[in-house]
Amino acid sequence: MIPYCNLQASHDSFLEDYFKDLKQLFADCDFIGAGSKKVAAFEAEFAEYMGCKHALGVASGTDALLLPLHALGIGPGDEVIMSTFGFIATADVVVRLGGKPVFVDIDPITFNLVPSLVEAAIPPATKAIIPVHLFGQTCDMDAIMAIARERNLFVVEDVAQACGSAACDGRKLGSIGDFGAFSFYPTKNLGAAGDAGMITTNNDSHAAIIRAYRDHGRTADGTFERIGYNSRLDTIQALYMQYKLRDLDEALLDRVENARLYARLLAQVDSRVVPPAVPDDMTNTFNYYTIRVKCASEPGQANLRDSMQAFLKERGVQTAIYYRQCMHVTPALSFVGCPAGSFPVAEKAADEVLSLPNWPGMSKHQIEKVAAAVVEFLENNPSLGVHH
Known part of the structure; x- marks a missing residue:
């Protein structure tokens, strides 16, 4: 049988070194991401790879969509434009916040959003666009960003299936919109040994809000100024993906x-x-x-x-x-x-x-x-x- 996906082949080259790191990790008991130096090191490497100011590890790709939308103020009555062809998590997170998905049709070749259809579909309550780079194929980000800026809309890139992909001008997908949302589900371009996700942004204030949201709303001084989530990237996953990131290209x-x-x-x-x-x-x-x-x-x-x-x-x-x-x-x-x-x-x-x-x-x-x-x-x- 030729398997659809061979996960073992993705980690054979570094597994022995990874197990050594795990032994040290269990000696250090550095397991949870909020204050973990090892998680911070992976985030720094990922941000550098992406060409972004901030990379913020979270528990899953779904949370990587949910937290940015929450940070942008998406709530009851707000509408978010997306393709109807894709995984339901993209719409699910909007509904969880009380918003409404606004679906549009796709390009028959790329399977992605058609900018002209996006522009035609924008109702008065629209607050954001989620372009999904489906199957690893880039969306037309120049056109989408132009529409968003003209209409004063936010853009959250869904890069779950396109980690490492770049636009023709060299910008990494996930570094172009207001946020990039990454899934590290094991079958993705950069897959974890379980569930994990990452959020990228170049906006300092947005990054501060995400840091709080992923840790129950906790701020840097330990106070709780907002209701947050339990969505911390754990160190076991961060170490594993740190190895895989180095071989990603x-x-x-x-x-x-x-x-x-x-x-x-x-x-x-x-x-x-x-x-x-x-x-x-x-x-x-x-x-x-x-x-x-x-x-x-x-x-x-x-x-x-x-x-x-x-x-x-x-x-x-x-x-x-x-x-x-x-x-x-x-x-x-x-x-x-x-x-x-x-x-x-x-x-x-x-x-x-x-x-x-x-x-x-x-x-x-x-x-x-x-x-x-x-x-x-x-x-x-x-x-x-x-x-x-």
Whole structure:
């Protein structure tokens, strides 16, 4: 079986040294992040890598979205613009604060926000935009920031799947908006050995508020001026990610090279499969290598994407689907009032996306086997998914 993600390969090179550090950590009993020098050291390294003034460790990627929105004053009656195609946490944090997600459709190539649709969707109560750099693909941040500045809106970048990615001008994603929100879930570009997250900002006052919020509202002098959260990054995770951060650029190059090989191998397949394309003015680090399997099924006929996924499993290839359902049609967000059909591009993507294995250290032979299985499926099913 070719696994969808090989986490062991991501830490084999440093695991022995990490265990030595853990032994010292347990001797020091330096476990919790609020006053940990080791957590502070990782935050400093991450801030330098990002080109940001502040990097603030938190307990999860969800908290990395929640705390900045709270710091910006998002609350009841406020609206936040985002794509409907992505993980529900992006909308969940807005709802938790009493706000309302305002969904927009996506670009069919990048799967990301379309700036013109963002601008058209801005209602009077809008307070922020959350551009999600989905699958490692950069959003059009220049256009989004221009809209935000013109309309006096905040921008919180969701960089959960794009840590280490940069815009074409070299600025790291997460350093462009008012805040960057990072998830270190194990399968991400920079993954922890559990749950963890990071918030980046260049604003000193915003950073001070986040430092308080993540530790129950506690300020530097030990007073509690606001109600906060228990969202501290622990030292065990910080040490682990400190090692991985040092190898991150090399790991990202591996992902990109894997994607280039996939692109060459899939270049001649028929039009039912569309490999990911990266516009000239954007970049992609391929946290997920996501193809589109064109859905043209007749009534009662199996979805072509799902049929391909089942076939690949038979051939020993593990795949994943991100995301099978758009946020606006989930029962949890039905109150937003966007019925099925509201965002046709995103809904079509949800029927067609299939993510193939892609991890640092994946061999050429493994990629060739995956691509060969895709080609075999199409050759064995020449009429499946084709309109007649």
